[in-house]
Amino acid sequence: xxxxxxxxxxxxxxxxxxxGITALDLADLTPALRKIMRLMLRQLQMNYPQLCDxxxxxxxxxxxxxxDLDQSLGMLTQQAWLTRLGEGPKAIxxxxxxxxxxxxxxxxxxxxxxxxxxx
Amino acid sequence: MGKIVSIHSFRGGTGKSNTTANLASQVAMTGKxxxxxxxxxxxxxxxxxxxxxxxxxxxxxxxxxxxxCEIAEVAYPVGDYAAAAKESAxxxxxxxxxDLFLIPSSIRGREISRVLRxxxxxxxxxxxxQTLIQNINLDYLFIDxxxxxxxxxxxxxxxxxxxxxxxxxxxxxxxxxxxxxxIARSLDVSNLxxxxxKAVPNxxxxxxxxxQIETAYKAPLTGILPxxxxxxxxxxxxxxxxxxxxxxxxxELRKVAQAVMDTN
Numbered sequence: 001x002x003x004x005x006x007x008x009x010x011x012x013x014x015x016x017x018x019x020g021i022t023a024l025d026l027a028d029l030t031p032a033l034r035k036i037m038r039l040m041l042r043q044l045q046m047n048y049p050q051l052c053d054x055x056x057x058x059x060x061x062x063x064x065x066x067x068d069l070d071q072s073l074g075m076l077t078q079q080a081w082l083t084r085l086g087e088g089p090k091a092i093x094x095x096x097x098x099x100x101x102x103x104x105x106x107x108x109x110x111x112x113x114x115x116x117x118x119x
Numbered sequence: 120m121g122k123i124v125s126i127h128s129f130r131g132g133t134g135k136s137n138t139t140a141n142l143a144s145q146v147a148m149t150g151k152x153x154x155x156x157x158x159x160x161x162x163x164x165x166x167x168x169x170x171x172x173x174x175x176x177x178x179x180x181x182x183x184x185x186x187x188c189e190i191a192e193v194a195y196p197v198g199d200y201a202a203a204a205k206e207s208a209x210x211x212x213x214x215x216x217x218d219l220f221l222i223p224s225s226i227r228g229r230e231i232s233r234v235l236r237x238x239x240x241x242x243x244x245x246x247x248x249q250t251l252i253q254n255i256n257l258d259y260l261f262i263d264x265x266x267x268x269x270x271x272x273x274x275x276x277x278x279x280x281x282x283x284x285x286x287x288x289x290x291x292x293x294x295x296x297x298x299x300x301x302i303a304r305s306l307d308v309s310n311l312x313x314x315x316x317k318a319v320p321n322x323x324x325x326x327x328x329x330x331q332i333e334t335a336y337k338a339p340l341t342g343i344l345p346x347x348x349x350x351x352x353x354x355x356x357x358x359x360x361x362x363x364x365x366x367x368x369x370x371e372l373r374k375v376a377q378a379v380m381d382t383n
Contacts, residue, residue: 023270023276026277036267042120043249044245097274098241098242100241103238110232113228113232114229115214116313
């Protein structure tokens with residue numbers, strides 16, 4: 001029988017499959033949201049104190065206030081562009097990149113190609 | 120943290136893989152730890168410059184993308200096997216003992232067709248880049264991209280510390296580069312560098328071309344590499360700038376490598 005952790009993990013994975021951000025979407029974000037996403041792409045995952053720390057290390061002109069950071073994180077999580085694991089200050093944020101879609105060509109083309117490549 | 124350097128061109132045939140291999144080699148020769156990832160998954164080729172072929176290549180980036188192995192398992196230590204090429208590729212042989220790692224894409228037809236048919240997890244590709252930098256303790260990770268704009272190319276642009284755009288002195292390249300520059304700016308790329316390749320020798324005044332390009336794209340031009348029969352004759356068999364260090368192409372290439380290393 002699957003445990004609570006397994007079920008939660010599956011829920012997270014199902015949610016990730018539903019959406020996610022593409023690299024091109026990043027260009028359409030506001031500068032504040034894009035700043036967070038670019039940071040997260042490089043760090044892979046960060047908790048809230050780490051995010052605050054990273055903001056504090058930025059040049060003053062680039063830095064987001066705590067209120068703006070909180071609002072941005074809320075927005076990105078709501079869109080499922082960031083996945084939040086856990087709650088409160090220990091919550092970990094991860095970027096949810098949309099998988100690259102496969103070809104929309106008729107499947108017969110691919111099986112035919114596969115047959116040829118086997119030879 | 121190591122720097123990610125994406126090498127890109129809007130159009131094919133600009134010499135992107137050759138440039139990437141030579142830049143990575145030049146940087147590795149200075150003692151830096153360097154990785155090279157071939158994200159041109161649809162038409163991979165940079166492995167040839169580092170002496171790998173279908174038989175010598177085991178697991179590839181494709182295996183990592185489909186969860187068959189860890190990224191470090193597909194990082195080939197070029198410095199460990201380069202010495203064996205002393206006769207056939209004396210340029211590459213100079214990389215013996217250097218910390219240069221190649222992450223090749225598969226050249227097996229079925230694996231390329233699988234990527235086209237099924238797509239892949241872009242998040243895993245990004246995790247691979249970042250894990251490589253940490254686990255192999257890289258100073259630089261060079262990403263050789265597919266020409267034009269696609270998912271992996273846009274991702275590599277978005278995460279890069281330095282984006283080097285290669286163009287030829289050709290009107291199609293000029294227009295295409297403008298598109299890429301716009302996208303790079305909209306993704307907040309910190310450092311955008313330009314390089315001209317395949318410039319007809321003696322046709323352009325260096326300063327004129329530099330002014331023209333830098334005015335058009337508002338980014339520094341780091342080198343103008345000449346169109347070269349010697350380079351064509353090399354046929355990707357060796358690392359040209361190491362084999363022929365006094366060649367004009369190699370001298371300009373080293374300027375680009377220096378510009379990459381000088382960029383904070």
